[in-house]
Amino acid sequence: MPDQPLAETLTASADAFVRFEGVSVTYGSGTAQATPALSPTDLAFARGDFVCIVGPSGCGKTTLMQTLAGFLPPTGGRVSVGGVEVSGPGPDRGVVFQQAALFPWKTVAANAGFGPAMRGLPRTEQKERVEYWLRSVGLWDFRDRYPYQLSGGMQQRLAIARALANEPELLLMDEPFGALDALTREKMQEELHAVWKRRGMTVLFITHSVDEAVYLGTEVVVMSRRPGRILERIPAPFARIAGERDIRRIKAGADFVALREQVLELIWGEGG
Numbered sequence: 001m002p003d004q005p006l007a008e009t010l011t012a013s014a015d016a017f018v019r020f021e022g023v024s025v026t027y028g029s030g031t032a033q034a035t036p037a038l039s040p041t042d043l044a045f046a047r048g049d050f051v052c053i054v055g056p057s058g059c060g061k062t063t064l065m066q067t068l069a070g071f072l073p074p075t076g077g078r079v080s081v082g083g084v085e086v087s088g089p090g091p092d093r094g095v096v097f098q099q100a101a102l103f104p105w106k107t108v109a110a111n112a113g114f115g116p117a118m119r120g121l122p123r124t125e126q127k128e129r130v131e132y133w134l135r136s137v138g139l140w141d142f143r144d145r146y147p148y149q150l151s152g153g154m155q156q157r158l159a160i161a162r163a164l165a166n167e168p169e170l171l172l173m174d175e176p177f178g179a180l181d182a183l184t185r186e187k188m189q190e191e192l193h194a195v196w197k198r199r200g201m202t203v204l205f206i207t208h209s210v211d212e213a214v215y216l217g218t219e220v221v222v223m224s225r226r227p228g229r230i231l232e233r234i235p236a237p238f239a240r241i242a243g244e245r246d247i248r249r250i251k252a253g254a255d256f257v258a259l260r261e262q263v264l265e266l267i268w269g270e271g272g
């Protein structure tokens, strides 16, 4: 079916790949200690979707993602990927944390090459991927250094390179570009978008930037204040624009501005 339009192909495969069913999280126990972080949440999305989550600080975004990553068992409900219940972390899910979590005893190159090495890819391919991604994030010249010798922003770029070099089926990113300067951020957005399109991976992406969410996502999920629940799911068309994307033109367009305002109003309604 070479001529089948992209939209049709996507709808045809729209059965859920990731599914949150009544997932709730309360931290701690006892009336004095218990912190309800996430209200029972239902959310399902298809393979190949790029789902961006936005919402006020402390509303439970990271908590929601941690249940999918397998680092945090939900207090109630279940999370499944491809019909299989999540019971712990796995190599099918790449995670970029809010704060870079690197292997301090490994060099920059070994950090970036960790996933491909664990997967047992041929040596030449491992090397190619490491070089490609370290160059993409501007760390190739630092490949023999160690994480402690890098700045905070450089560490975060390395964490991104490490996740992308592994090209996981499901990529979970928690505010990955927050620590980057504006130019690097834009460059990383384009790199991520390109690899998502090329590989058809599924992405769950948390960001405080509504601009970024509307630009990158196939859908923007807006969460309420803590204990978080889903306020609204808003489809976004810009991620699936075919061919070369002109970031300046897209972001200046009336459609983009209107969608961004719609999301911002929802968040402001929650007290930002």
Ligand SMILES: Nc1ncnc2c1ncn2[C@@H]1O[C@H](COP(=O)(O)OP(=O)(O)OP(=O)(O)O)[C@@H](O)[C@H]1O
Residues within 6 Å of the ligand: 027, 028, 035, 036, 037, 056, 057, 058, 059, 060, 061, 062, 063, 064, 098, 226
């Ligand atoms: N380990 C923990 N123990 C107890 N409470 C926690 C813990 N982690 C998070 N919380 C609480 O759960 C709530 C949700 O936290 P979470 O980190 O999911 O928020 P968030 O939406 O990711 O916020 P931000 O945008 O600031 O990163 C917060 O109000 C916080 O107080």
Ligand SMILES: [Mg+2]
Residues within 6 Å of the ligand: 061, 062, 063, 098, 174
């Ligand atoms: Mg968070």
